[in-house]
Amino acid sequence: MTGAGGVQFFWHLFDPRGALLIALIFLPLERLMPTDENQPVLRSGWRTDVAYFLLNRLPAGLGLIVLVVAAVLAGDILVPPTVKASIAALPLWLQVPLLLLLADFVFYAAHRMCHFVPVLWRFHAIHHSAENLDWLAAFRIHPIDQMMTKGMSLIPCFTLGFSEAAVAIYFVFYQWHAILLHSNVRLPFGPLRWVLASPVFHHWHHADDPRAWNRNFGAQLSIWDLMFGTAQMQHDALPRSYGVEGEVPKDYLAQLAHPLRRQRGVGDRIAASEEAPFRP
Ligand SMILES: [Zn+2]
Numbered sequence: 065m066t067g068a069g070g071v072q073f074f075w076h077l078f079d080p081r082g083a084l085l086i087a088l089i090f091l092p093l094e095r096l097m098p099t100d101e102n103q104p105v106l107r108s109g110w111r112t113d114v115a116y117f118l119l120n121r122l123p124a125g126l127g128l129i130v131l132v133v134a135a136v137l138a139g140d141i142l143v144p145p146t147v148k149a150s151i152a153a154l155p156l157w158l159q160v161p162l163l164l165l166l167a168d169f170v171f172y173a174a175h176r177m178c179h180f181v182p183v184l185w186r187f188h189a190i191h192h193s194a195e196n197l198d199w200l201a202a203f204r205i206h207p208i209d210q211m212m213t214k215g216m217s218l219i220p221c222f223t224l225g226f227s228e229a230a231v232a233i234y235f236v237f238y239q240w241h242a243i244l245l246h247s248n249v250r251l252p253f254g255p256l257r258w259v260l261a262s263p264v265f266h267h268w269h270h271a272d273d274p275r276a277w278n279r280n281f282g283a284q285l286s287i288w289d290l291m292f293g294t295a296q297m298q299h300d301a302l303p304r305s306y307g308v309e310g311e312v313p314k315d316y317l318a319q320l321a322h323p324l325r326r327q328r329g330v331g332d333r334i335a336a337s338e339e340a341p342f343r344p
Pocket residue numbers: 175179188192269
């Protein structure tokens with residue numbers, strides 16, 4: 065995919081019809097089959113997350129476009145044309161799972177780094193500050209965090225010769241799956257959870273429980289966590305509470321500025337990585 069193609073690809077981030085469709089699907093679904101029946105639609109922090117939903121696509125989208133253009137240019141210089149040609153020659157049904165594996169591996173590594181590098185955790189902690197999880201909470205991501213996690217995972221999409229169709233399928237899957245992972249929709253994955261990240265899998269990633277910190281880093285797949293010993297596969301119960309240690313402001317703009325301020329206590333979760341694996 066060319067740089068211009070990559071930029072064009074991201075224009076849909078600014079299309080309000082996509083946002084409307086997401087709301088029209090997930091609002092009724094969370095009423096029809098909720099995980100937590102007692103969670104109201106207007107739960108605490110909903111105004112902040114609506115602000116992310118409506119406003120964040122501009123700074124986050126622009127950051128991603130810059131990354132995509134840089135990735136395309138880097139790919140042109142660093143990736144041998146034979147590698148690109150070999151991947152481009154693969155049929156679509158092979159390109160899509162290969163891209164999913166590679167992109168999710170990069171996401172896993174970048175996300176894990178965001179939990180262990182203090183300066184990155186400051187930005188990523190904003191995502192973890194949501195105290196209630198639903199479809200809307202998926203949008204609470206600091207633009208710098210968005211570039212560090214999702215942005216990094218897009219690099220294989222734009223450097224290795226994957227077709228526009230494969231990238232488009234991956235990207236649509238990523239968007240909808242990410243919203244489902246945070247939603248208050250009860251959808252058991254059964255044995256599929258050993259390959260794909262399920263809503264319960266990601267809810268445990270958000271648990272406000274030191275025993276479950278720094279687990280389940282995969283975005284689409286659970287296999288990288290299983291392989292590298294960071295999986296927490298409990299599926300018959302959800303965490304009692306969500307959130308992050310330390311004070312995080314409530315408003316959108318204050319949250320954007322928060323990682324740039326001096327903070328205390330951000331090392332708590334990082335130190336927890338030294339502890340023994342979670343045992344339910
Ligand atoms: Zn995280």
